Amino acid sequence: MRYHQAVHEVPTLFESCERPTSREKFDSTLGGMLPKDVVRSELDIPDLPERDVIKHFINLSQMNFGVDNGMYPLGSCTMKYNPKICDDIVSWPSVADIHPLQDISTIQGALRLMHELEGMLCEVGGVDAVTLQPAAGAAGEFTGVHIVRAYHESKGETRKEIVLPDTAHGTNPASAAMVGYDVLDLPSKDGCVDVEALKASVSKDTAAFMLTNPNTLGLFEKNVREIAGIIHDAGALLYYDGANLNAIMGKTSPGKMDFDIVHFNLHKTFATPHGGGGPGAGPVGVKKRLEEFLPVPRIIKKNGIYSLDSDRPKSIGKVRAFFGNYAVLVRAYAYIKMLGGKGLVSASENAVLNSNYLKERLKGDFELPYAELRKHEFVLSGTPLKKKGLRTVDFAKRLLDYGFHAPTVYFPLIVDEAIMIEPTESESKETLDRFVEACEAILKEDPKLLHDAPVNTARRRLDEAKAARDMIFSWRAYKKKTEQGSRSS
């Protein structure tokens, strides 16, 4: 059951032998069409045969691990299987080869799709209106917090503070700060919001409380209605971080829990591929009373015709050019259409089932802080590893040798040596059992094997401190550094 990743020696494109050796000067004035003082004198990029470029990138791709290669239980990232039909559709010319500023009579199909997707997300989120504009989850938070600010400003209030639990994703405090808020961290109690502490922290300065439910431990915040009451009584708004929405579709909804603002991560819950870091999409939904603050333009449907409305004086403006990451929206739309309402509910049920099954099987091998019942993910503590002189990172690296991507580690911060596992609904029982077997086999191994892991991947452990010290971020910088080095020696 061991895994072996391809190990290729792939020099950068800039060191290929096909690269012209001389930096010849070229006439970028194009025979005088461009004035001399605005053109460049040299451009040091290689001319390569297509055959070599393909070889280069295909070999690189073999040194990369995606969901299509194997289980990717990265907690809070919802690495579910991405249906291939969705990628296929976005390659259609009728989908891809349209310009955002075309006459709206010539993009009615795209506008209809987006308008319908807004409606679908309203249903899943229990909200009244959705904007598709934010390009990622963090951009959704940024949008939502701007709506918070616009809402309070419209009432003539300047509230300075956003409260969030200490289990919150790092983007929450960063987004709040970017919109100009001070951030107040609320320590958790038994892994959930400490309601009494929350009561004591909210004031007339509280603009909003940001929460994900289930939270990053995978625990459902049962007191959510009481929390909502406390926040709303203080005149503040309740914000839902949708990173963990995959646990609850059709069981509850942020709207039903009295959240005012919600962001959705289409690259998590709605199966759009994450592309090695992006693109994603982070639509934001709101309750009726906040609709007027949504970004412009709004897509309006009247007599079967779609049009755009930008005349909305209370709107926060725009958070990204044009309509957002449309090709990602198309994929999510196709996914929802294919699963249907029942399929989405079933996705959540199986995600929670898989998570709890794994938790049951693994909790004896590690420590499971806090309550038993989890939703789509759970967090183990790797502290038992310490007895063997090991840490969570060693366990995580060794999992790679078994062909499993590592879980999220050292997050949330309130669990010592945290191992955050989210299997998603995509994995079969057989795969989950193999994962458990791998975990148990690793724990029985000679600690030295863990300490030296990984060994079956394209590279062994990296000297990350050296990367930060050397600061080589481009071939150009590398060349400069090596030239300096050879001069000084």
Next chain:
Amino acid sequence: MPLSECSLDMLRQMKLKSVDELFEDIPKDVRVDGLRLPDGLSEIDLRRELGAVMSANRPTSSMPNFLGAGIYNHFIPAAVRTIVSRSEFITSYTPYQPEISQGMLQSLFEYQSYMAELMAMDVVNSSMYDASTALGEAVLMSHRISGGDRFLLSRAISPEKKIVARTYAKGADIKLEEIGYDAATGLVDLDDLRSKMMDTVSGFYFETPNFFGPIETRWEEIRRIVGAKTLVIGVNPMALALLRPPGEMGADIVIGDAQVFGTPMNLGGPTIGVFGCKQEHVRKMPGRIIGMTEDLEGRTSYCMTLQTREQHIRRSKATSNICTNEALLAVAAAAYLAIVGKSGLREIARRNVENMRSLSKRIGSIKGFKAPHFEGAHFNEFVVSSDHSPEKIHKELLRNGVQGGLQLPSAFPELRHSSLYCTTEMHSKADHDKLVSALEAVR
């Protein structure tokens, strides 16, 4: 939906009767009963239904399109699609485990390398969402570098960028002020810049070529006026095949959009925000940066670095909230540049300039039209002014199966007779002929 036999087996092992027991922690008063969405479609039905929905769009293949303004129709070699279709790239997450993610990390390093070379900058991050959010972030970063509560923006930038920059600036209570353009050349009004460049200003942003197409010639003077404050320059990366790179103009920060390198127009998204800066500013930079290092065996390797700037470490003190970016599009850009190479890129850029010159000349010779409206050298966009109203021209063109340029009056009332046209290597002579004869027919 009924559970599979394997799922039932898992329930049995957990001594549970039904999956409902796993949701018992959700209080009754917040429960919902399923989703009011239609039943799922098979792949064949989905294809049929979506095909019908999307047939209401008119793509470039059915209608010549002369829009630019930030989103460009360029040729994409088939090999680029082959590369970005690799599921090892598409279905991976952010490379948090570098040992098993070298393919993506090296590709991103190569993207950074290509962009650093084109822009002549020390550091380029591995992407922002798009050019508009890159500008927003640049405004915030200028404030971190130079202090000051005001930032100056050239008026000759896209309305989309302005409105997004305003959103970012508002969060940090930074006031944005516009610097006008010269009525004849469309270039930065240096007197206006001089008069507004005060101590309380953190920096200045201009583009070359700018929104109207002209290429800035007085960059030395601009750098002098901006002095010790932060200079942010916006570029079209495609034009940098020919043009002087912003690194040679003294830019502190450079932004742009690399959608031009291997990504379809996609109704404007996703695109890929390019963000570069001088080495001395790198710790104030937003976004993910890939650095070169070695593994235990001394082999060249790549990893995300300087992460202490980022949200997952620094939380509310991070340089930005950005987490997910546009990594796959960075791979597309690197693949595109590798395939076309220096010679190919220069050839494509040359064709853009030639097409622009020939089209603007032809339009300019039509009675009642002036093109280009602004003097001087352009890349692939130009303003056309006319005795006819832009709206009337637009409608006439559309009736003849042509998507004309962007009407400027609503965002630029001073250009009430004008539209912004773009032409690239994708336009054939027949496309130009069709546009020109449709314009000639406007009465």
